[in-house]
Every structure is written in structure tokens, then in C-alpha cells.
Amino acid sequence: MVEYLPRSAWNARPPNGGPGNLTVSRVEGAVIHWPGTGSTSVIHTKAAVASALRGWQNYHMDSRGWSDIAYQVAVDQAGRAWTLRGLRTQSGANGNSDLNERYGAILLILVTGEQPTAAMKATTRAVIADFRRIYPRGTAIRPHSAVRPDGTDCPGDAARAAIARGEFTPGHSEDDDMTPAQMQELKNFIEARTQAYALWTHRQLRRDLSAVVKAYALDIKNYERQTDAADAARAAAAVWATAPPSLQVDGSPTQAPEAPDPNVDPAPELPADLEPFPPVDTSAEPPADGAAPAAESAAQ
Known part of the structure; x- marks a missing residue:
């Protein structure tokens, strides 16, 4: 939506009568001046x-005898939109009554050799969008030089080129004005940024995933340790609860023996009547008559 500066913003004189409003069905488009x-x-x-608008109004009214400044709206290089006659009032700028009834008139405040700024083009597109909402059939955008019967240099080479490129057409993007080299440069930049972001994301996710895996593994170990201990305790309690009377004291199950340490080998249990090993004769005297020791004779 365009914010139009009112006529009071440029201290406009009141018009002298005027041709009245445009007829919606007759309007074909807007002419750029x-x-x-x-x-x-x-x-x-x-x-x-x-100041310039006041000067042009004085010239049009006092020297040309027109009812008001000739144009409907002016757009400056800063992107300001100025109300002149207004979009609904017929202009006096296009060359004759027929053209003024068929076209609106938008004034670009450009001087010789000056290029329209991006702000001027953006506001002009918005003004033309408003114009089209009022006059749905008025879709044409033409330079004054293309409609004036007697010929004119208006609106200058820069504005004519911008019209030809569609830069005043609503919906136009400034990106469309880029050269092929600029487009390729932009494409390369976007691709490089995309790759850098993908690499950064991969590293971040990998670092975060590694931390999650380590924490999960630790949690699993803790859970298994706690679960195994609890299961072992429950199993022992169940066994001793069903122990036979021979293992019970005073009709109650004896206390479960302490679980063996799996890291220590158990001591061997020996029968009570097991004979110990015979004592070893440690004397240095050889057996008499060269006889072999008893153990050796038994072995033969």
C-alpha cells in the first residue's frame, strides 16, 4: 500500500475546475512522464x-492555461509518492483529450542523465498496482513518447529502458535485472553458503549424537547392574522360602549363606576320613644294602 503525500505537502494551489474523473471502462493503462x-x-x-511541483503547477496553470498541474501522481528518487490531480482525476499531460481519457499520467522526477533508483521503481510499481485496482482494464504501461502524436523525448532514455525491462510492472523483482555473470556469482555464493551450513550441521549433529550414545551406554550399564542385583536378591529369597525342613532352624528357613565371590576360587571340601599324605623322609642317609626306597620298589 502506497502512502501518498497530500497536496498540502507541496502547498499546491487549488485547481481551476477540471475535466472530472476518468471513466473506468475507457482506461487502457498508465503513461510514464x-x-x-x-x-x-x-x-x-x-x-x-x-518547490519543483509548485513551479510546474504555476507553469501549467498560468502559462498553458490548464486547470491544474497536468499529472495525477509524482514519484521521486527517494520513493515518495506525491498526490497531484489524484489517480481518479483525468490528466492533462498525454497530448490530447482522447489520450487523457484512455491513460493515466505518472510523473517521475528525473533530470537529464539520471537513472531511476530502486526506491523510485518500487513505489512506481505500487502506484501502478493501485491504478490497476481502480481501472482493471488499464494494464498497459507506456512511455509518453509511445503515445504522443507529435512525438517527444519524454520520459527520457533511462525511464524508457526501465519500462522496456518491466521494472515498473507490479510484481517485478529487482533480481530480474541481474546480468548472467551476476546471476552466476549469486548462484556460486548460495551454493558455497549451503555447503558450509550443511558441514556445520553435520559436525554439530555428530558431536551431539556421540554424547547421546555415550550417555545411553552408561545408562544401560547402570540399569543392567542394578537389575541383575535385584533379580539375584529376589531369586535367593524365593529359594530359601521353599527350603526343606532339614535346612530350617526352629521351623524357619535358615539365613541364606552369603553369595560366593565370583572372583575368588572356592576352597576344596575334603572327606573327613581322607588320610593325609605320608611324611616325607628328609634324612640324608641312603637306604641299607643299596636297596631301593620303598616307594620306588612299589612302583616297580
Whole structure:
């Protein structure tokens, strides 16, 4: 939505009558104009634009005898939209009554050799979008030089080129104005940024996943240790609860023996009547008559 500065913003004079409003069914489009002063002195500040508009209004009303400044809306290089006659009022700028009834008139405040800024183009597109909402059939966007019967340089080479490129057409994107080299450069930049972001994301996810895996493994070990201990305790309690009377004291199950340490070998249990090994004769005297020791004789 365009914010239009009112006529009071440039201290406009009241119009002298006028041709009235455009007929919606007759409007074919909008014509783009420029002041055509021949000067290269830019008109950029708000005060300078307001002063210029007052001067053009005086010229149109006092020298040309028109009812008001000729155009409907003006757009400056800062992107400001100025109400002149207004979009509904028929202009006096296109060349004759028939053209003024068929087209609106938008003034671009450009001087000789000046290119329209991105702000000017964006606001002009928005003004034309508003124009089309009022006049649905008025979709044409034409330079003044394309419609004036007597010919004119208006609106200048820069504005004509912008019209031809569609830069004043609603919906146009400034990206469409890029050269093939600029487009390729932008594509390369986007691809490089995308790859860098993908690599960063991969590293972050890998680091986070590694931490999650370690924490999960530790939790599993703790859970298994606690579960095994609890299961062993429950199993022992169940066994001793069903123990036979021979293992019970005073009719109650004896206390379960302490579980053996799996890391220590159990001591061997020996029968009570097992004879010990015979004592070993440690004397240094040899047996008499060269006889072999008893153990050795038994072995033969």
C-alpha cells in the first residue's frame, strides 16, 4: 500500500475546475512522464521536490492555461509518492483529450542523465498496482513518447529502458535485472553458503549424537547392574522360602549363606576320613644294602 503525500505537502494551489474523473471502462493503462527540464541538477530532497511541483503547477496553470498541474501522481528518487490531480482525476499531460481519457499520467522526477533508483521503481510499481485496482482494464504501461502524436523525448532514455525491462510492472523483482555473470556469482555464493551450513550441521549433529550414545551406554550399564542385583536378591529369597525342613532352624528357613565371590576360587571340601599324605623322609642317609626306597620298589 502506497502512502501518498497530500497536496498540502507541496502547498499546491487549488485547481481551476477540471475535466472530472476518468471513466473506468475507457482506461487502457498508465503513461510514464518526466519533467524534461534539460537540467542535470538533481531534485532529491523533500523541499526541493515540493518547490519543483509548485513551479510546474504555476507553469501549467498560468502559462498553458490548464486547470491544474497536468499529472495525477509524482514519484521521486527517494520513493515518495506525491498526490497531484489524484489517480481518479483525468490528466492533462498525454497530448490530447482522447489520450487523457484512455491513460493515466505518472510523473517521475528525473533530470537529464539520471537513472531511476530502486526506491523510485518500487513505489512506481505500487502506484501502478493501485491504478490497476481502480481501472482493471488499464494494464498497459507506456512511455509518453509511445503515445504522443507529435512525438517527444519524454520520459527520457533511462525511464524508457526501465519500462522496456518491466521494472515498473507490479510484481517485478529487482533480481530480474541481474546480468548472467551476476546471476552466476549469486548462484556460486548460495551454493558455497549451503555447503558450509550443511558441514556445520553435520559436525554439530555428530558431536551431539556421540554424547547421546555415550550417555545411553552408561545408562544401560547402570540399569543392567542394578537389575541383575535385584533379580539375584529376589531369586535367593524365593529359594530359601521353599527350603526343606532339614535346612530350617526352629521351623524357619535358615539365613541364606552369603553369595560366593565370583572372583575368588572356592576352597576344596575334603572327606573327613581322607588320610593325609605320608611324611616325607628328609634324612640324608641312603637306604641299607643299596636297596631301593620303598616307594620306588612299589612302583616297580
